[in-house]
Amino acid sequence: MRPQQNPMKLVSAELLCLLMQRTGDGREISVRDLADAAGVHPSKVGHLRTGARQTATEAEAKAIAGRLGVDLFVLWEPTGRANPAPIEPEHLAAVPA
Template structure:
């Protein structure tokens, strides 16, 4: 399976990622560059997640980030699908037409 069709996960909160990087499961901190190197992604990927410019990653990357930080994946990520769109552009507003109430006749 290539990365284009691989399941993706949406980062729940860039602030939560930043906080967990300050104190990982081992009690130490990790920089964006260190995290990127440990996961095997470009440091721009981690910077994009921290800045909010990037919100999703392939599941393998999401799991790798959590393994390095020392947290369960659902602490930081939501699997995308019907309930969680992969991109903000996937969120479609629902338009409903309001109707006037029909009077009840006796």
């Protein structure tokens, strides 16, 4: 598996949890429903919520932010040369959707 290029970094696991309690439409969303909306495995959303994982692809980040009803950069920040992505533990990096 090739490492992703310039993943998006989650600004705050606590903010993700808070936004999941009250989405843009005012309702709570479950881990499974958010994972379905983003096209990822529920464990990835669970790991993002606990802080065990801090990154997602740009497409996943956009889907998560969109389903929660917030702008992409409210919840995510881009990575690159000036803002390197954290190294994810190997056992978390290979979770298929």
